[in-house]
Amino acid sequence: MQIPPELNTSQRILLGPGPSNVHPRVLRAMAQPLVGHLDPEFVAIMDEVRGMLRAVMRTSNEMTFAISAPGSAGMEAALVNLLEPGDEALICIHGVFGGRMADIAERCDARVTRVEAEWGHPIDPDDVKKALANLRPKLVAIVHAETSTGVRQPLEEISRMAREAGALFVVDAVTSLGGIDVRTDEWGIDVLYSGTQKCLSAPPGLSPITFSERALEAVSKRRTKVRSWFLDVSLLRNYWSGGQRAYHHTAPVSMAFALREALRIVLEEGLEARFARHQKNHQILRDALAELGFSFLVDREFRLPELNAVLVPAGIDEAAVRRRLLDVYDIEVGGGLGPLAGKIWRIGLMGESSSLNNINALTGALRTILG
């Protein structure tokens, strides 16, 4: 066959829904020659990654680690470990990713009750309250930062309701972790998972996840085996923790190097400073986009600073403009998903991508294209 030529990609400014741009330090760490996945040096790296993830997730959970696959596998890991056939699950849906949770829970043969909000709005805690009046679910699951709509979902009130109903509280923090505050323990979250390619600014391929003791106890009380061998936390526990590491699968060594370096950068900046940077840059982008005629899908109170869902002004061929941004300016912004396709853009200012220069590049390009 014809062997393809040397890799030769464009230098993109990544302002879509992820991946975000990756710091050269992370790329360099990733390109370090490999050590074996059971090498004592790699075991130490796993422990360092776990320690830094605990700091970023604000948890003291022992079972904090990274699933060896992207964020959607983290979602599957959370649900497939907790749910057995016939279990009740209350799934909150205000965008694509809540819907995906329900799909996965149904594949676990759980009985799913849906609480929904219109896309662009957060879930109303009163609706959760009503649903819980007639239900004692094993878990309540919700998306903290809905990547399809740009909504920040307040969690504390719903967490309290879940706890009072005797349910475990599962949170998707794929697009929030490292960009806005995520307080796993303080907010009573039992399982929280994320991705590496959003506000942590590592390449995609791992899913940081944490299980509370309550969640692990629920896993240990299962009557049936976890349906996924690859994601079974009772097996992963012996690979990621304890004195003698038991072989399970082969962890993505280079990705772990990358995540380690990305987490170092997050902690060097400091969580509060990082959240403030995301918030400040969001406000600068918001003002610049307002001048260009874009308005926000989401009410101010619930906007994610790292994912700006904006309505494209009437009369603009949004797909053509996005293509021009990519082809001429090397700038990626995201289109809408599902019912929002063709109507909104999703402009990510995540991790390394959240910078003044990137905002100026985008708004400058838009002024030229639209002006």
Next chain:
Amino acid sequence: MQIPPELNTSQRILLGPGPSNVHPRVLRAMAQPLVGHLDPEFVAIMDEVRGMLRAVMRTSNEMTFAISAPGSAGMEAALVNLLEPGDEALICIHGVFGGRMADIAERCDARVTRVEAEWGHPIDPDDVKKALANLRPKLVAIVHAETSTGVRQPLEEISRMAREAGALFVVDAVTSLGGIDVRTDEWGIDVLYSGTQKCLSAPPGLSPITFSERALEAVSKRRTKVRSWFLDVSLLRNYWSGGQRAYHHTAPVSMAFALREALRIVLEEGLEARFARHQKNHQILRDALAELGFSFLVDREFRLPELNAVLVPAGIDEAAVRRRLLDVYDIEVGGGLGPLAGKIWRIGLMGESSSLNNINALTGALRTILG
């Protein structure tokens, strides 16, 4: 918290059961700044990877791609897509990985019939024949290169039997692909999966996989949804192929860059030349190890050139010697698994790791330590 220092790993010679050493070209490609996973440039890269995988797997299957997780997720993808509750599965077990297949098939609630061989020996086709006399299984699954024992399993006769019994034929080629011949189409294989970190010499993190049309037809005839959303090939199909790529998960972009470069290197060398190199180096290692008192677990006819399972001479503290190899010489060799723990070493000569210099480094170190 105390932020860990800069990554600073040792320069290992990786002669264990994987990962193998990675060529600097692959590390460099992996460290290329990212493009978005739906970027037209990345879609082109996906297509190039698929084309090269078809060449290496010797298949014309359209649905040839890479699962976004390591080889054991490829195993789960093969089985979870094909098996529904109550389906019959004939699983051949001659080591750890056949046993893992049976575990996963049982988690699919399939009815599993096991055909076993003593560890260190291949499955006897006559035993498969006997099992098939009373069974019409949906699939027959077997490991081509058993990483726990170093056995090369001949496939053609068992493939014919599976076909005659109306079963799909599923093959684990994690440790064979790129090191010994794998003829997916000619050998009548319906689903074949591999890993990147063995004879392909890319970092771990992806699982190349191929589905025949017969296999995809079986998936389309399922009465129930595939239990894993993340591994559902009917969803992955729309992400990896066709004109309009539908968002599913976020592919590990950097790992795809790495795999692309690793496959280019495999095809530049040429499959036949690569197999010959693995075979020649195996023979050189074999002769050197014989002088040191090591003998092979596996009969000559069934030895894998890329994974040398050798009995450690009596009187040697094998764990201490392996530790000394690692600490003093930066050489990793693998210990035994399960019943072979403490008895054998698994010396990998996979991909980039299969070189004269590596053999001389290992045997020289062993002469000093043991002499």
